[in-house]
Amino acid sequence: MPQLYHVVTEPKYDEVWSFCNGMASVLLDGKIGFVDYTGREVIPCIYDYVPSGPDQAQGDFVFWDDLARVCIDGKWGYIDKTGAVIVPFKYEWVGDFHDGLAAVTENEKTGYIDKTGEETIPLRYDWAGEFSGGVAVVSLGGKFGLIDWEGAEVVPLIYDAAYNNSSGGFTDGLVAVMVGDWETGKWGFLDRAGREIAPPVYDDIIRYPSFGSGFYDGMIAARLDSKWGFLDGEGNEAVQFMYDSIQPFYNGLAAVISNGKKGFVDKTGNEVVPLIYDDDEVMRYSTTFINGLTQAVSRNGKWGIVDKAGREIVPCAYDEAFRMFDGMARVRIGDLETGKWGFVDLTGRETVPCIYSEASHFSEGLAAVKLDGRWGFIDITGEVVIPYAYEDARSFGNGLAAVMQGGKWGFIDKTGKEVVPLQYDGIDVFGGFRRGVTPVKLDGKWGVIDKTGKMVVPPKYDYVEINSRAYRPFGFSEGLAMIRLDGKYGFIDATGKEVVPPRYDEIGRFGFSEGMVHVQSGGKWGFISVP
Numbered sequence: 101m102p103q104l105y106h107v108v109t110e111p112k113y114d115e116v117w118s119f120c121n122g123m124a125s126v127l128l129d130g131k132i133g134f135v136d137y138t139g140r141e142v143i144p145c146i147y148d149y150v151p152s153g154p155d156q157a158q159g160d161f162v163f164w165d166d167l168a169r170v171c172i173d174g175k176w177g178y179i180d181k182t183g184a185v186i187v188p189f190k191y192e193w194v195g196d197f198h199d200g201l202a203a204v205t206e207n208e209k210t211g212y213i214d215k216t217g218e219e220t221i222p223l224r225y226d227w228a229g230e231f232s233g234g235v236a237v238v239s240l241g242g243k244f245g246l247i248d249w250e251g252a253e254v255v256p257l258i259y260d261a262a263y264n265n266s267s268g269g270f271t272d273g274l275v276a277v278m279v280g281d282w283e284t285g286k287w288g289f290l291d292r293a294g295r296e297i298a299p300p301v302y303d304d305i306i307r308y309p310s311f312g313s314g315f316y317d318g319m320i321a322a323r324l325d326s327k328w329g330f331l332d333g334e335g336n337e338a339v340q341f342m343y344d345s346i347q348p349f350y351n352g353l354a355a356v357i358s359n360g361k362k363g364f365v366d367k368t369g370n371e372v373v374p375l376i377y378d379d380d381e382v383m384r385y386s387t388t389f390i391n392g393l394t395q396a397v398s399r400n401g402k403w404g405i406v407d408k409a410g411r412e413i414v415p416c417a418y419d420e421a422f423r424m425f426d427g428m429a430r431v432r433i434g435d436l437e438t439g440k441w442g443f444v445d446l447t448g449r450e451t452v453p454c455i456y457s458e459a460s461h462f463s464e465g466l467a468a469v470k471l472d473g474r475w476g477f478i479d480i481t482g483e484v485v486i487p488y489a490y491e492d493a494r495s496f497g498n499g500l501a502a503v504m505q506g507g508k509w510g511f512i513d514k515t516g517k518e519v520v521p522l523q524y525d526g527i528d529v530f531g532g533f534r535r536g537v538t539p540v541k542l543d544g545k546w547g548v549i550d551k552t553g554k555m556v557v558p559p560k561y562d563y564v565e566i567n568s569r570a571y572r573p574f575g576f577s578e579g580l581a582m583i584r585l586d587g588k589y590g591f592i593d594a595t596g597k598e599v600v601p602p603r604y605d606e607i608g609r610f611g612f613s614e615g616m617v618h619v620q621s622g623g624k625w626g627f628i629s630v631p
Contacts, residue, residue, distance in 0.1 A: 104598075104599045104631070105631075113626065116625040120162060131145040131146055131147060137629075177190065255290060259277040301324070302324050306348065318349070319332060327343060353365065362377045362397075404421060405448075413448045420432040426464075426480070428461075441458065466485060475488060477516075492504040508525070509527045533550075564583050565583075616629050
């Protein structure tokens, strides 16, 4: 039988990273090189370090503007995709190219080079950030300012600190600057033209890497005289400095806290959702409106739901409340052990009374609920559509729901008809059918069935992964599902054909990238591809 997959590189490397733009970094005997789609080692494994490859989980952006910064014998330089040395290895550190220039350091001084290696801005600074929009943040003698492509000072080096993203660049065209020390210094903001849109009078700014030093969704988060507020992109006070804590804007609203109570403000400072809700641990990180519409809130220990207009559409009368699905939200009265679940609609009406010991969210118009020890399904009016006959049940997806009876699993449709007989020992609890199939377990082995119940893959594997997980995105990635047998991994297609026999000890956790996946055998890594 002909082999249905192609071994791009036999497992021989100590570590490999995913393909990106036709290249993948590989590690052999402590040295890093690069292979192409054919498996050819285009760039030999001679480098000590490649910061944008092995530094990152998937090896993304190894080559930035077709150049990679690499280190050999403690010195840095740049190579192209052929391995040709474009900038000699003479620097103590080099950055990525931005706007055609890259920061480099030699003899503890930093300046900039272009892609030919010419030092266009002398190496005279103690630190230098990346260029963005024609300017860059630099530091000399403990002072920070801005320079342009020519090295001219756009903003004199008068500030004691400058902060934005990790590379020293701009986020949304702004960079934060400070005057004074880190304990008592004052913060302000500059734009790319060097204009001081917010003078350094603020005690602190929000410094979240993902949000970019306080500027997010067009608003600047800052603290003044121990209170937090927001400036707009022009430095004008948009939200009064009166809050004990704030979160960045998202979808036009920001969570704010004062005197232990939480609400939401818009970009004009209007308190759209009044500050009457609890600031508990759950609410601390629950700061965004689901689907831009609703947000669960608690008041005096009781939960409800508000909309973006500030209307309390579900009163804070429940011991727990969840986000809305299909226009319905699960709510609970009583404690977690003995409490009862029901549902409320978008008007706040409790259309399904709190009588159920357990309940799943609505999906495809039905919800699985448990009453008197048995599971059934109800519609949004609370009417029983499928009787309480099951020991366990999952939500509907693609017209089918998994149910268990007598310790055996199968699938029913929305009429309650048993489409897939209840004969399986296990199902994939993370999801139902994908590409029309799903894994099932029988007599200790996993196989695959389709939506009619037909056995596509006989139960012979120790594991079959069809629905993606975090760190395991193999849910028919590239049309394949991962299998495991006797501790070895391979792949099958949607018809059950064994495209890659289970022969590998491990599969790269990030799945396929550019048609390639890395595989391990005997402690060494290589690459395979499929048609």
